[in-house]
Amino acid sequence: MSTPPAPRTPAPAPGAPASDAPALGAPASDAPAPALRAPTLAQRKRQLVATELTETALQLFAHKGFEAVTVDEVATAAGVSKRTFFRYFASKEDVVVQFLAGMGADMRTALAARPAGERPSAALLHAVSVPLAACGDHPERTLPVVRLILGTPALLARFLEHEAGWREELAGELAGRLGLDPAGLYPPLAAGMALTAFETVLCRWSEDAGSGGGGGVDPLALIAEAFGVLAPALDAVRG
Amino acid sequence: MSTPPAPRTPAPAPGAPASDAPALGAPASDAPAPALRAPTLAQRKRQLVATELTETALQLFAHKGFEAVTVDEVATAAGVSKRTFFRYFASKEDVVVQFLAGMGADMRTALAARPAGERPSAALLHAVSVPLAACGDHPERTLPVVRLILGTPALLARFLEHEAGWREELAGELAGRLGLDPAGLYPPLAAGMALTAFETVLCRWSEDAGSGGGGGVDPLALIAEAFGVLAPALDAVRG
DNA sequence: CTGCGTGTGTCACTCGGTGTCAAACATGAC
DNA sequence: GTCATGTTTGACACCGAGTGACACACGCAG
Known part of the structure; x- marks a missing residue:
């Protein structure tokens, strides 16, 4: 299709670089950028919340089915508010995709x-x-x-x-x-x-x-x- | 994919046979079923509402963009209630798709x-x-x-x-x-x-x-x- | 006229998603 | 230490999509 992917993630979050959550694709290649080896403490905290959210969500989805789990549920189980969930992911689908x-x-x-x-x-x-x-x-x-x-x-x-x-x-x-x-x-x-x-x-x-x-x-x-x-x-x- | 298309249209509506709204695909072939040439008055009424809804929706979408139009808007413009809209279409996307x-x-x-x-x-x-x-x-x-x-x-x-x-x-x-x-x-x-x-x-x-x-x-x-x-x-x- | 089935409107509700604001916190300058 | 700054968060209110329940109106057989 010729439709630009449309930045579905309007809020990659202020402080975050781009992708959170352990991407599945490449083995994360360690060598390419030897410089810039300093993930700000804030960034690491952010990353922590993101993975926590992702794992909690995946576990719940696998257990009860995607539709049967509410965002509130995921957020609460991960120890944050629903609002915060949406500061990390643009949509419920996003956590998985x-x-x-x-x-x-x-x-x-x-x-x-x-x-x-x-x-x-x-x-x-x-x-x-x-x-x-x-x-x-x-x-x-x-x-x-x-x-x-x-x-x-x-x-x-x-x-x-x-x-x-x-x-x-x-x-x-x-x-x-x-x-x-x-x-x-x-x-x-x-x-x-x-x-x-x-x-x-x-x-x-x-x-x-x-x-x-x-x-x-x-x-x-x-x-x-x-x-x-x-x-x-x-x-x-x-x- | 091997996922069954999942009948996204859980409510083909009580009285309706299958597809409402003028399908785009085949020229609707006139000959196939010479018998059964009696579309119940109720069915024709239903069809009428469906096409009215579809055309109203398409017009509004084309004019203001899909996201900017609410279901309530479409329904009201077509002269029915929001609830009725959802008795004809399983979702907002459905009207178009x-x-x-x-x-x-x-x-x-x-x-x-x-x-x-x-x-x-x-x-x-x-x-x-x-x-x-x-x-x-x-x-x-x-x-x-x-x-x-x-x-x-x-x-x-x-x-x-x-x-x-x-x-x-x-x-x-x-x-x-x-x-x-x-x-x-x-x-x-x-x-x-x-x-x-x-x-x-x-x-x-x-x-x-x-x-x-x-x-x-x-x-x-x-x-x-x-x-x-x-x-x-x-x-x-x-x- | 009465009963019946179908279609509809109204209301209330859940849930995804967003805007806003104020509090909590870390950071840096003085 | 303290003040000022900027970011993250939670709480709240709000919107829109979608659903369930109920009551009402219509067309039709008896």
Whole structure:
């Protein structure tokens, strides 16, 4: 879609940099920014509340279902007021969906990091594999969230909205890589195909993985198989 | 996705058969059911209120923006109470999104109607072309709605949710046609690719079409072009 | 006329979400 | 130590979406 993701988070909060809550996407890479190693005490406090809120919410949602839990409940259980909850999250859905907020950015940077000459199918496969690898590596943390999202209409809707944003980013990056018109048909189409594969794999993984911690299937194997189907189309670039 | 679309419309209303409001999808085909030509007076009254509500809402939304219009406003302008509004539509979003409720069913039946031996790319192209043809034929009615949806986060989310449902339907139909396991990777992947193309085309069409009634580009030409990209992947079925 | 079913309006209520204000707190300057 | 500043928080009031309950009006069979 061409709709700008629309900063649904109008209040990333005064003092906070950007994303709170342990993002699910990249392994948080430790090396990139050796400078700026001083998370203000205030920032760390904020982070603390955010994670407390997130974990409390996820636990309650998993236990009683998303709709059956009120924001007041979550806030009180975490020891803050409802008003404060909304200073950390723009909406009730946000607590869950922000958990995978980094995925889009991760995909894009991964795509940007691929060698210039690489075939689109290979580059996109690697990009989309990053968050899936994170899922495969920590199923005990990611599986419940993914299942919650996929099983709750309201959350699914938000998730898909996010994906639409990712798609634009990927399409832009792809157009840049290949020197194509970003307004052409191929870039968004290719990005959409990659995300369709991503979604399909996520879905199948969340179904097949045993309810016990260790997932049953490897998401990386699934995504590779899916890209085996997509590749003929992805690599026949014409603009 | 494997999430059942979840009957967001818990109240199709006591006396109503199924869908109210003039669906956008198929040309409403006149021939199919020659019997049962007696829409109870009550039913026609209901239909009347539904269309009044829909048109009033669309007009207000287009004029002031979706979020800026309250349900009370719509209801009052249409001459009913807020409570009655919710007896016709499950949510505020529903008024807009139900406008294209038929699309999914149209696609599926169109796909089912294609000759058995046809290549998946051709069959899916025809399926997805049905609603797009409707858009191309009546841009003055469809363009504003499409633009409204694509430009409003809340509506976009709902739309994407609908699409997830369509995808499952198409995947099921496709699996049946090709004798594949519906739980395999190919069916949902192929359906997702077709819908990605659909979405991309819808998006580009809504941007390019002059704000005047007559659209600038032909959605059917666009979708054919998009399927030119997808075909190599769609027709390399392996299961 | 009476009973019945359906559709509607009114009222009251829950819950998500926001604006406002005042108190609590940390920080830095003097 | 104290005053001034800025940020975070809770409390309160408020809006809008959505629901449940009840009572009333209509069209229709007896």
